[in-house]
Amino acid sequence: MQAPDETADLDLLIEAAREAGEIAGRYWKNTPRTWDKAMGAGPVTEADLAIDEMLHDRLRSARPGYGWLSEETEDDTSRLERETVFIVDPIDGTRAFINGSPTFSHALAVVSGGRVVAGVVYLPMLDRLFAATASGPATLNGASIQASRASRMEGAAVLAAKSNLEPRFWKGEPPAFERHIRSSLAYRLSLIGQGRFDAMITFRPTWEWDVAAGSLIAQRAGAVVSDATGVPPRFNGKSAQLPGMIAAAPALHGAILGAARPFPAAG
Structure with a gap:
C-alpha cells in the first residue's frame, strides 16, 4: 500500500473534525439522551454515536484502504491487518459534554506502521483546533505552538x-x-x-x-x-x-x- 499523504490526510481530518463540531453543537446543552456503557466504561450520549457514524462514513469513504478504531464502534480486529488506520474518539470528555462544559474535544488521528502521521484535536465550543503531521509543526488555529522548556519538578x-x-x-x-x-x-x-x-x-x-x-x-x-x-x-x-x-x-x-x-x- 502506498504511504499516506500526511498533508492530504490532515486536511481530511480537519474537515471531518469541524463537521463533528457542528453535530456536537446541536446536542450540547440540549439534554441529549445519555446512558452508561457496560462494564463501567463510562457514559455515552446520542451525540457520540451520531458523530461516530458521520466520521466512519466520511473518513472510510475517502480512504477505503484504511482500517478503523473508534471508542464508539465495536472493534473489528481486521484493522490489525492494515498498515494505516484511523483512530478516533468522537467525543473525548463525554462527562464534560453532558455537564455543559466546553472542554470536550473531537480527537482524530491517522496511524501508519504504528506511528501517528496526522492528528487533530478540535474543541468546537471554544473554536480551538490543534493539528500536526509527523513531518510538520504543531499548530493551534493555524499558528505554530511550542511546548514548555521547564526542567524542575518542584512547582511544575x-x-x-x-x-x-x-x-x-x-x-x-x-x-x-x-x-x-x-x-x-x-x-x-x-x-x-x-x-x-x-x-x-x-x-x-x-x-x-x-x-x-x-x-x-x-x-x-x-x-x-x-x-x-x-x-x-x-x-x-x-x-x-x-x-x-x-x-x-x-x-x-x-x-x-x-x-x-x-x-x-x-x-
Whole structure:
C-alpha cells in the first residue's frame, strides 16, 4: 500500500473534525439522551454515536484502504491487518459534554506502521483546533505552538488526576507539582503542546483513541511523549491500550521517569 499523504490526510481530518463540531453543537446543552456503557466504561450520549457514524462514513469513504478504531464502534480486529488506520474518539470528555462544559474535544488521528502521521484535536465550543503531521509543526488555529522548556519538578504545572500523585506510583515522596486537570486526555496533550502546562501524566491503562492525536501534537511542539514505561507509544495494538502516558518538556520528562516507580508494560 502506498504511504499516506500526511498533508492530504490532515486536511481530511480537519474537515471531518469541524463537521463533528457542528453535530456536537446541536446536542450540547440540549439534554441529549445519555446512558452508561457496560462494564463501567463510562457514559455515552446520542451525540457520540451520531458523530461516530458521520466520521466512519466520511473518513472510510475517502480512504477505503484504511482500517478503523473508534471508542464508539465495536472493534473489528481486521484493522490489525492494515498498515494505516484511523483512530478516533468522537467525543473525548463525554462527562464534560453532558455537564455543559466546553472542554470536550473531537480527537482524530491517522496511524501508519504504528506511528501517528496526522492528528487533530478540535474543541468546537471554544473554536480551538490543534493539528500536526509527523513531518510538520504543531499548530493551534493555524499558528505554530511550542511546548514548555521547564526542567524542575518542584512547582511544575502538571495535568494529572489526583490518583496519579498517590505514593504507590513514586519512589519517594510524590513530587511537589502544581496539579491541574482537564476532562479530555486529548485536550491535556494539546495543552502540553501549547506550552500552557509543563507535563501531563496518567498512570492508568490508556485507550489509544484518547491519546493518539494529542500525542503527535505534543511531540511536534517539542515535548517528549512516552507511555508510562518510558517507551515511545505505538498504536493500533491488539488491546488498543497503552500502559499510561507521560508528555512533558524534555528535561522534565526524564526527571518524572526517574522519580516514578517502574510501571508494568502492556501485556
